[in-house]
Amino acid sequence: MLTLFLSLPNIAIALAVGFIAYQQFLLARERFKLDLFEKRYSVFKAIEDYIEVILTYRNVSDDAWAKFLNETRTVLYVFDDDIVQLAKGLREKGVRLREVTAEIKEEDDEAEKTKLQAEKQHLVRAVFDVLMSMDATFAPYLKFKKWHKGFLWEFPYK
Numbered sequence: 001m002l003t004l005f006l007s008l009p010n011i012a013i014a015l016a017v018g019f020i021a022y023q024q025f026l027l028a029r030e031r032f033k034l035d036l037f038e039k040r041y042s043v044f045k046a047i048e049d050y051i052e053v054i055l056t057y058r059n060v061s062d063d064a065w066a067k068f069l070n071e072t073r074t075v076l077y078v079f080d081d082d083i084v085q086l087a088k089g090l091r092e093k094g095v096r097l098r099e100v101t102a103e104i105k106e107e108d109d110e111a112e113k114t115k116l117q118a119e120k121q122h123l124v125r126a127v128f129d130v131l132m133s134m135d136a137t138f139a140p141y142l143k144f145k146k147w148h149k150g151f152l153w154e155f156p157y158k
Contacts, residue, residue, distance in 0.1 A: 039078045040141050043087075044134075046071030050090060051131045058124055059101045060094045068094070079141060086137060090130065097123045 050068040054060060060068075068091070075087045100120045107113045 044138050054127045
């Protein structure tokens, strides 16, 4: 009986250490989610800024192009295939928009110039459509769960 009594402080300390370890586990898991959110949001913002440039100037400058490529290079690692394909499609549209804009400046034939301007308008419209669907596309990746406050701890719930 005496040994049981003497071991109670050790048991209490072990329980406290276990509880603290569990809290650290929860904290680390939520910190990971926050870090992932920050990386995802920076890609979201880069795509949004790139689209803004295209819609404003109807072209992609060298600076905007380089910034977009630099800020979306992590898209493969932090998103699923749907966002990867969206970024890839925007890159392709940007390349084609640059090509068409250059061709329009060099073209002398009015019929061909009109055809190229229609293609340019179609590309800009496609980019606008991406902008309109961005919130729904990115929403599953940029949501935070609600937190439930317990007596001694907090935990997320759906």
